[in-house]
Amino acid sequence: MNGVKHAAIRAYYDTLFSAWGHQHWWPAGSRFEVIVGAYLTQNTSWTNVEKALANLKTAGRLTLHGIRRLPQLELEQLIRPAGYFRQKTRRLKTFVNFLDHRYGGSLTRMFSRPTEELRDELLALNGVGPETADSILLYAGNRPVFVVDTYTMRILERHGIVSGANTYEDIQRLFEDALERKKASTTELASSSSERRTVNSGIGSQDSSHRPSRMSRAERTPLAQVFNEMHGLIVKVGKTYCLKTQPRCEHCPLQKFLPQTL
Numbered sequence: 695m696n697g698v699k700h701a702a703i704r705a706y707y708d709t710l711f712s713a714w715g716h717q718h719w720w721p722a723g724s725r726f727e728v729i730v731g732a733y734l735t736q737n738t739s740w741t742n743v744e745k746a747l748a749n750l751k752t753a754g755r756l757t758l759h760g761i762r763r764l765p766q767l768e769l770e771q772l773i774r775p776a777g778y779f780r781q782k783t784r785r786l787k788t789f790v791n792f793l794d795h796r797y798g799g800s801l802t803r804m805f806s807r808p809t810e811e812l813r814d815e816l817l818a819l820n821g822v823g824p825e826t827a828d829s830i831l832l833y834a835g836n837r838p839v840f841v842v843d844t845y846t847m848r849i850l851e852r853h854g855i856v857s858g859a860n861t862y863e864d865i866q867r868l869f870e871d872a873l874e875r876k877k878a879s880t881t882e883l884a885s886s887s888s889e890r891r892t893v894n895s896g897i898g899s900q901d902s903s904h905r906p907s908r909m910s911r912a913e914r915t916p917l918a919q920v921f922n923e924m925h926g927l928i929v930k931v932g933k934t935y936c937l938k939t940q941p942r943c944e945h946c947p948l949q950k951f952l953p954q955t956l
């Protein structure tokens with residue numbers, strides 16, 4: 695049964711990548727910026743995160759040193775557009791404190807930890823759940839871990855691949871096992887579709903890919919690259935077509951994979 699699900703996930707990847715190419719996710723200039731973004735994006739849209747990141751950048755505070763030195767109230771005001779700003783301020787300060795005390799303020803030292811051990815350490819921090827921990831590992835640490843988000847769950851549920859009973863880890867394992875075999879063809883896919891833009895027409899056909907950034911172009915293993923691309927493509931499906939209340943299946947590239955009963 696899992697073989698069928700794995701084949702379906704690989705087919706989704708091929709279809710979406712052929713249609714849209716690279717998504718250039720995560721848009722950031724540094725590993726630390728990815729981490730700050732991973733905290734800020736909790737329970738809000740990326741548009742709001744961008745405003746908060748822009749405030750930090752303008753104030754010259756989008757660095758480890760900048761966040762460390764910033765008084766709590768000032769940090770709250772700068773990240774206010776991202777919502778839950780008091781809670782997120784505390785969480786960012788907790789991360790910086792953790793990094794300073796555990797790794798001497800060095801992300802390089804932190805990312806030298808084995809993936810599972812580092813994941814456990816991140817999950818033990820206040821406000822870090824699996825999605826945030828895995829976003830940090832994949833997009834800042836270039837570790838081959840798949841990030842599961844609400845879009846992933848919604849799409850797979852609507853396609854009858856998972857149910858509400860499946861855990862985050864079940865779905866993550868499903869993607870990681872399914873895409874393991876994709877890594878051999880990544881280079882080929884990447885070069886043949888480099889910088890491709892949206893080609894299908896209809897609702898949402900405007901390109902919602904991000905501009906290439908230092909972090910989206912960072913050197914990573916082929917498997918981490920596939921996980922990166924798949925997550926970015928799923929985010930685009932979720933934001934553009936697989937809406938919470940009224941999915942726009944008629945224009946979605948994944949429509950051909952919908953079960954007949956829907």
Ligand code: SF4
Nearest residue numbers: 935936941943946949
């Ligand atoms: S919008 Fe429809 S076709 Fe597209 S992923 Fe959602 S359920 Fe599937």
